[in-house]
Amino acid sequence: MKIAVGGLIQESNTFSEAISTLDDFKRYFYRIGDQMEETLQAENELAGFYRAAREQEVTLIPTIFAHAVSSGKIGRRMLDELKAVLFEQLDRYSSYDGVLFALHGAWVAEDCDDADGEILSAIREKVGRSVPVVITLDSHANVTQSMVDQVDGLIGYRTFPHTDYAETGYRAAKLLFSIVRGEIQPSVRLKKVPMIVPAENHQTYRGPMAELWAEARQGEECGVSLATSLFAVQPWLDIAEMGCSAVVVGTDPNLAEEEADRLAAMMWSKRRQFEVALYTVPAIVELLADPQAKGPLVASDSADSPGAGSPGDSNFVLRELLALGAERRYDCLLSMVDGPAARKAVSAGAGRAVKLRVGHTISTSVGSAIDVEGVVAHVGNGAFRFGGGTVAGLVANMGQCAVVQIGRLSLLLMENPTFTGDPAMYRSVGLEPAEANFVLVKSANQFRAEYERLTDRIYILDTPGASTANLTRLPFRNIPRPMYPFDDSAFGKPAASWESTS
Template sequence: MSVQKRIFMCGIATETHDFNKYPTTLEAFTDKGLYFVQEGESLERFREGDLWFGGYLEVADSEGWQLVTGVCAFAWPWGSVTEHAFETLWARIERQLRDEAPFDGILLPLHGGMACEHLDDPVGEFVARIRRIVGRRVPIAASLDLHSNLSPQFVRDCDIICGFHTTPHIDVRQTAFRTAKLLARTLRGEIQPQCHSIHPPVLFGIDHGRTTVPHAPMFTLLKRAEVIQAEDPQLLDASFMPAYPFCDQPWTGTSAVLVMDGLSERVNDYLDEFGAEIWRTRDVLTIDIVSIDEALDAVEQTANDPRPFLLGDFTDGPYSGAYGDATAMLSALIERGTPGAVFGPLFDAEAVEQAHAGGVGAQIEVELGGKCDPRYGGGPVSGAAIVKALSDGKFIHKGPFMQGQPGDLGESALLEIGGVGVIVNPFPSQLHDREQLKLFGIRFEELNVLVSKSFNHMRADFEPPSRGLLYPDAGGVFSFNFSKFPFEKIRRPIWPLDDFEISPGDMDRC
């Protein structure tokens, strides 16, 4: 009779914007994040829906594993993680790793785009610490967001690395399933996984990982990987990381990661091919980034189409680490007198408190948004606002992104100011699911235009019924004008900050 395998699962995850001036604290992980799982906690609440844990549980059940739950914490994107936050969470993980050993394998639900006050490579350091405890013989398998910045240290210390294949991210559970299945095959002795990577000097590439049009660079890479897998069974998995560009650390940038079965004579050829393709397509974009005026012109020119127009206020997108309270787009909507417009969500706890105190129908004097850092996207919008609706902010995702998972905008309100509907809530967030709008009695299909503080995730649910999609650059902190940010630690030269050419043979690899 075989002995039950014991698998330890833990993770510290977030996406960090180093030029967001507000730090990510311990409370952002434990009280205000996407999830916080404690030692020994049941994962049953995550069994359904598109998160990492459902994929892990599916494999654990089929393999008969004992899945030992360690601390798993995911903070929403924000500024640099404090030393106190990282080390406090790590201390809990380390204690359990030592006290409850031995383990047969390690599963890591991570993001890969984290930056810390005190570490240049926190994701690599996290895995290195685990490796020092469990030794080289215990396989470590990590599931990552594709907006990861991976160091050679991280790649060396992992046996299995699997990244998302979609943006918007609608394969979170499937990525975890891929990861755990490879771990299961490893524990059965069927494979001997080894990770290899190439790191083209591109700050943000592969069209940001978008999989919304068939000609996207990500699809080209994934299809080529499928062809190679059909020809060479040693290629177990391939992941392509467009990076998260606002982490000011040495290994910020794109990468390709291959999981091979044992020693491979061809792996460097594959890395050369993928590195060359990432470099060749470094400037390809499948979205239209325009000025605010160009975006509103397009809304007006297509007004005869009854479907809503979708605008992404992406430079202030909280899920990209921005503040979520910039007002430049709102000011433009008011100035234009754009009818049937809804904007949000705007991070403004004071306005939410005013609205709930006044009640539906009340007129309140507000200073909306623009408080975090007015240099990026404008200061407060002043005026009289009417409270149109109030909500506790709780909903269940029904769109493809995070489908089935509970969501929470917090106590929130729909205000009308200058003829524009503005959803305000007490913390940075985004609109990406029609269920969020229904909280305020809004039907997306009946709008003229929705302006969401989102970059990619809104597309999964909002784009199909829309008449158009544009991304106005409204001057927020998530700007692709990278030259305005004071990078100090990233590798140089790096595109697009530097003008140079490079061949795959000269690219960093592991």
């Protein structure tokens, strides 16, 4: 059995001013052909693919596996370059028994709302309809009918914070091998739900998603579904085929359809349970004054999360903390993407006083730079290895970076955006989050995997940015209507769809 294997993984944010390039992939994870098997130390989908193949003595034919930090839309030229590499690798062999491919599922090009669907359509055209194709998706995928139409199986992550990358790849591989051997002939059924809800309450170990997953597992255990996936879509996509979804892979298409309908209706019924409490920076500073509190206070500026496609260059929290004099009273850790400021601080060198203009080098429509003065406490090359909070084993690349000390406030400046939800980022530059009073992360939920081990004092900030939890702030124009939460009252009308499950 010969299986073509690969992946192209990036999440887009259509509200972000960041521009995605090929360098984003090459800085993070970019492997072609035999390089893929040589670099399996990361616990990603690729590791799961190979683990299953070794167990079942299946031959995998590597193509390309590329992963980038989330960003704005990808350019047409860059997407075409990635596709060209994929097909160059596929052309090395005349035939395949199957295709196993990892995607994110919320990838948008400048001229295509469904870049993942485009990739799958091109793969399908290349290999033909008789070759089974199974894919993996992030649980924040915006699953489209085009994606479902091109595949024989679909497996999404089951955890958020995401920790089951390799397990998802392993499950997808076993499903594909069974299809190729003729042991099963599955059908894939998709049910979209007209709702968009904050990612800050998507965690799968408690709350509405935990309850939904308990129901999904019951369907699998009783044989209605071979594999169920629930997609609480990432909410920063202003595109036509937008919404949460339930996807069921089953051997009986009618039962699979019924199960997808059941879970979608249940997801809809829990829509208000996803609401999240948001805090202002002054309110957070008041909480810092509590003498009985233990452990660091972790505040998420999720509106500027690079993991959600925002540039990571906002200075909003820094500006507010300085205005409140927090740098004189509390040990604070903050991070910011600002290439010019980072390079200037690195050039000055450790121990030198600097005057810098920092912030909003990319997101100029959201805010403007501010002037700060401090002392360079650390300079570095920006490399660090993620722990369990993101993809264990992957190496981040912040580029040139520096820590500037402003009173008791430590500001980490970096050239390149990276996932900021792992304490390893701060530790790589000599800062220990467990010893700080205030720690800023720019992450909606992924940071909880590691930071909840340090503290239970975790708050989400109400700040401006492309990935804000306050969804009504964003200028949605292209999504289907009605859509929750924007048109909630419309669903109460007798003629409205979904009114029977309200």
